[in-house]
Amino acid sequence: MTKLKRMVVYLVGFNILIAGISFLVTSTYGQSAWDGVYLAVSNIALLSVGMATFISAASILAVCYILTKDWHVFLSFVTSVVQSLLIDFYLFLVKTLIPSDSIPTRLFLFTTGIILMAIGISIYIQAKYPTNHVDCLMLSISKRFKLNLRKSKLIGDSSAILITLIIANRIPIGTFIVLVSLSPLVQFISDRISKPISNFINRTNYSRY
Known part of the structure; x- marks a missing residue:
């Protein structure tokens, strides 16, 4: 159970x-x-965005x-493959x-x-299954440099913005809003749902006779 x-x-x-x-990609205001x-x-x-995600995942997991x-970080590749396959479908559905x-x-x-991204990240890392490549990077930075999730995610996301700027020569202004808001939201939500979710997972149901 x-x-x-x-x-x-x-x-x-x-x-x-x-x-x-x-939702973010479809808005075109930033992601x-x-x-x-x-x-x-x-x-x-x-x-496709899904294929680009797949290619990027291998590089991020190497980092x-x-x-x-x-080597357990490569277990996140399974999750990353699933994400790559689903993102194109979800984009089509939302649009x-x-x-x-x-x-x-x-x-x-x-x-x-x-909001959905922050909630999703905060919930699924509580299951302690392999994360996707981006969250694996966040947790790896946290473990390596003894930082909390907020600071670790900020470092990873800042690196991504630099890479995007080099490739595309432009950054939507909304991306910076996501950058400064997502990390605190993940930390805020994680701090408040970790115990209830842990109780839900580990609670034993007893039948009454």
Whole structure:
């Protein structure tokens, strides 16, 4: 039962994360730092966003291994492959269901996307299953340099913005809003849901007779 609950927590959080990414990308006002890298690679290499994500994942996980010297980081590749396959589907779904041809709609997508990403990350890391490549980088930086999640994510995202700037020569202003808001949100939500989720996963149900 515990394994089943962990899987439920993981899947719920992961799907919320992918939905958040899709909301941000569809808004066109900006996205998370690493999604900006994938979009830049996608545009230059004429690949889908999912394929660009897949290619980037291997490089990021290599960095995680360099930081931690732990081969277990490559378990995150499984999650990254699933994310790569799903992102194109979610993008299609969001663009189909929520036409983004007005400013209010785009603002809604942008704001909601940030919140969904923070909730998704905060939930699925509680399951302690392999993270995706970006969150693996965040946790690897945290472990290597003894930093909290907020500071670790800020370092990783700042690196991604620099890479995007080199590739695309421009950064949407909304990306900086995501950069400064997502990390505190992840830390804030994680601090408050870790205990309830842990209780949910480890609680034993007793039958009454």
